[in-house]
Amino acid sequence: MHARPIDPRDQTHQEDEPTYRVYFWDDRTGGLSNDEWELRGADVDEVLAWAEANAHGRSPSVWAVTRAADDVLLVRLRGIDLDRVDASSWPKHAARWTPTIS
Numbered sequence: 001m002h003a004r005p006i007d008p009r010d011q012t013h014q015e016d017e018p019t020y021r022v023y024f025w026d027d028r029t030g031g032l033s034n035d036e037w038e039l040r041g042a043d044v045d046e047v048l049a050w051a052e053a054n055a056h057g058r059s060p061s062v063w064a065v066t067r068a069a070d071d072v073l074l075v076r077l078r079g080i081d082l083d084r085v086d087a088s089s090w091p092k093h094a095a096r097w098t099p100t101i102s
Contacts, residue, residue: 019065024058
């Protein structure tokens with residue numbers, strides 16, 4: 001982890017009611033599948049609790065959503081995106097909720 005002081009005056013926008021996405025990864029059927037959800041009207045602690053409560057044996061990844069024009073940018077908060085990267089390349093703390101992929 002790297003920490004540095006910042007000047008908060010560089011901020012140009014703020015979102016007071018963020019949107020989140022939760023992906024539930026499942027490899028128990030021999031392949032990899034996911035179930036995707038978008039959540040609003042909650043803070044990050046509520047979203048993380050919802051992800052835990054609805055995982056049902058799957059591994060969630062949680063993302064904050066930002067939108068600009070037609071672009072959607074996801075910022076990873078917890079877990080990893082197994083559809084896009086090799087899980088072995090992620091640091092241990094990022095893979096906390098990651099299923100074991102053979």
